[in-house]
Amino acid sequence: xxxxxxxxxxxxxxxxxxxxxxxxxxxxxxxxxxxxxxxxxxxxxxxxxxxxxxxxxxxxxxxxxxxxxxxxxxxxxxxxxxxxxxxxxxxxxxxxxxxxxxxxxxxxxxxxxxxxxxxxxxxxxxxxxxxxxxxxxxxxxxxxxxxxxxxxxxxxxxxxxxxxxxxxxxxxxxxxxxx
Amino acid sequence: xxxxxxxxxxxxxxxxxxxxxxxxxxxxxxxxxxxxxxxxxxxxxxxxxxxxxxxxxxxxxxxxxxxxxxxxxxxxxxxxxxxxxxxxxxxxxxxxxxxxxxxxxxxxxxxxxxxxxxxxxxxxxxxxxxxxxxxxxxxxxxxxxxxxxxxxxxxxxxxxxxxxxxxxxxxxxxxxxxxxxxxxxxxxxxxxxxxxxxxxxxxxxxxxxxxxxxxxxxxxxxxxxxxxxxxxxxxxxxxxxxxxxxxxxxxxxxxxxxxxxxxxxxxxxxxxxxxxxxxxxxxxxxxxxxxxxxxxxxxxxxxxxxxx
Numbered sequence: 001x002x003x004x005x006x007x008x009x010x011x012x013x014x015x016x017x018x019x020x021x022x023x024x025x026x027x028x029x030x031x032x033x034x035x036x037x038x039x040x041x042x043x044x045x046x047x048x049x050x051x052x053x054x055x056x057x058x059x060x061x062x063x064x065x066x067x068x069x070x071x072x073x074x075x076x077x078x079x080x081x082x083x084x085x086x087x088x089x090x091x092x093x094x095x096x097x098x099x100x101x102x103x104x105x106x107x108x109x110x111x112x113x114x115x116x117x118x119x120x121x122x123x124x125x126x127x128x129x130x131x132x133x134x135x136x137x138x139x140x141x142x143x144x145x146x147x148x149x150x151x152x153x154x155x156x157x158x159x160x161x162x163x164x165x166x167x168x169x170x171x172x173x174x175x176x177x178x179x
Numbered sequence: 180x181x182x183x184x185x186x187x188x189x190x191x192x193x194x195x196x197x198x199x200x201x202x203x204x205x206x207x208x209x210x211x212x213x214x215x216x217x218x219x220x221x222x223x224x225x226x227x228x229x230x231x232x233x234x235x236x237x238x239x240x241x242x243x244x245x246x247x248x249x250x251x252x253x254x255x256x257x258x259x260x261x262x263x264x265x266x267x268x269x270x271x272x273x274x275x276x277x278x279x280x281x282x283x284x285x286x287x288x289x290x291x292x293x294x295x296x297x298x299x300x301x302x303x304x305x306x307x308x309x310x311x312x313x314x315x316x317x318x319x320x321x322x323x324x325x326x327x328x329x330x331x332x333x334x335x336x337x338x339x340x341x342x343x344x345x346x347x348x349x350x351x352x353x354x355x356x357x358x359x360x361x362x363x364x365x366x367x368x369x370x371x372x373x374x375x376x377x378x379x380x381x382x383x384x385x386x387x388x389x390x391x392x393x394x395x396x397x398x399x400x401x402x403x404x405x406x407x408x409x410x411x412x413x414x415x416x417x418x419x420x421x422x423x424x425x426x427x428x429x430x431x432x433x434x435x436x437x438x439x440x441x442x443x444x445x446x447x448x449x450x451x452x453x454x455x456x457x458x459x460x461x462x463x464x465x466x467x468x469x470x471x472x473x474x475x476x477x478x479x480x481x482x483x484x485x486x487x
Binding site for chain 2: 024026027038039048051052055056119122124142143144170173174
């Protein structure tokens with residue numbers, strides 16, 4: 001009995017250590033999360049804003065034990081950030097500035113050729129016009145390279161639904177580029 | 180270029196995107212704050228070692244005190260339909276208390292204690308959407324498995340999870356800080372502090388019931404707040420002080436500034452009561468007497484705000 005009682009603080013400390021570990025791991029994923037937010041929002045500055053808010057929320061959720069390990073921590077973090085970015089996109093004000101954002105975000109890479117830069121700009125603009133769920137699925141799968149199963153976990157949909165979203169997104173993009 | 184080639188190019192370009200050093204520092208600061216809280220979680224673990232009977236007795240005692248206070252405070256002013264709502268609120272509070280097994284913090288309004296549940300209760304003058312927000316918050320407080328920590332009450336944990344950026348939520352935030360500056364302080368410090376908006380602009384100055392004079396004074400204070408001190412102790416104190424001043428309006432702002440010390444940047448409950456009286460006097464006189472002397476009264480646009 002005494003042994004068990006002595007163990008209790010140790011278990012609490014263990015939990016605190018686990019939490020600290022999770023938080024450090026979350027911090028290590030910040031660059032990927034930033035890239036995800038940047039691609040979903042199409043604007044670097046706005047991505048920083050959203051990531052900061054989403055990160056604070058994620059840490060709060062970790063602290064109250066809301067992450068229970070049903071999926072990998074990066075997947076869970078992707079979900080928090082994706083939801084925050086999509087919430088931001090839903091704002092009517094932000095939607096009005098979508099075209100402006102697309103313009104801004106396309107010229108990020110200095111190493112791309114002029115032709116590639118134009119193509120990138122077109123693609124970023126086309127992405128910004130996709131429905132939110134299609135855009136999120138496409139960015140997670142094609143830009144971040146997540147397997148369909150993880151994309152499904154992030155967006156809380158079935159794998160079949162994700163495949164459909166991807167097919168539709170690609171169709172829309174192809175139609176746009178062909179025209 | 181084919182679509183796949185374009186996607187490949189975008190993938191490559193994306194890899195070169197990096198968050199700014201400033202953002203990374205802010206994220207690291209968020210984690211540091213989380214580590215502090217986890218120490219609190221460890222303390223909670225030790226608390227959990229208390230015998231179950233003690234916990235039950237404690238919860239019963241707290242519920243009794245809160246219930247009595249609630250009854251005493253509201254007997255005179257509640258109509259029957261309000262009593263029904265209040266009963267539900269108390270039930271909610273009871274569930275939340277029993278599930279987290281820790282005492283509710285003492286919130287104060289007009290110098291009197293009120294139960295935690297009433298902090299999230301709709302207040303006269305709230306718009307329908309504000310009431311909806313409060314309802315959702317109450318539900319969430321009841322349904323989420325919050326654990327008490329040394330630093331945060333469940334209510335504060337709940338509110339911290341929400342990014343309070345909309346005007347309706349700012350109103351609720353204001354309500355909390357007004358009720359009990361001490362209890363709301365950690366929430367105010369952290370939830371808002373983590374937003375770059377707290378440092379970058381003076382959004383908070385555009386408060387619905389602020390007079391133009393107040394907004395001007397507020398904007399001036401924002402301009403005076405050095406960006407580099409935003410994360411530091413000095414910046415925190417100044418911002419917190421500023422927020423308190425906002426809550427208490429311009430007629431008492433000067434007094435608050437003069438009486439502020441690092442440990443007492445927010446006004447105590449008894450001072451709040453005094454200030455409520457002062458506000459009433461403001462309507463009758465152009466000058467008010469405060470503990471810091473006589474200061475000119477500035478009657479706000481649309482008349483004085485009364486959130487009680």
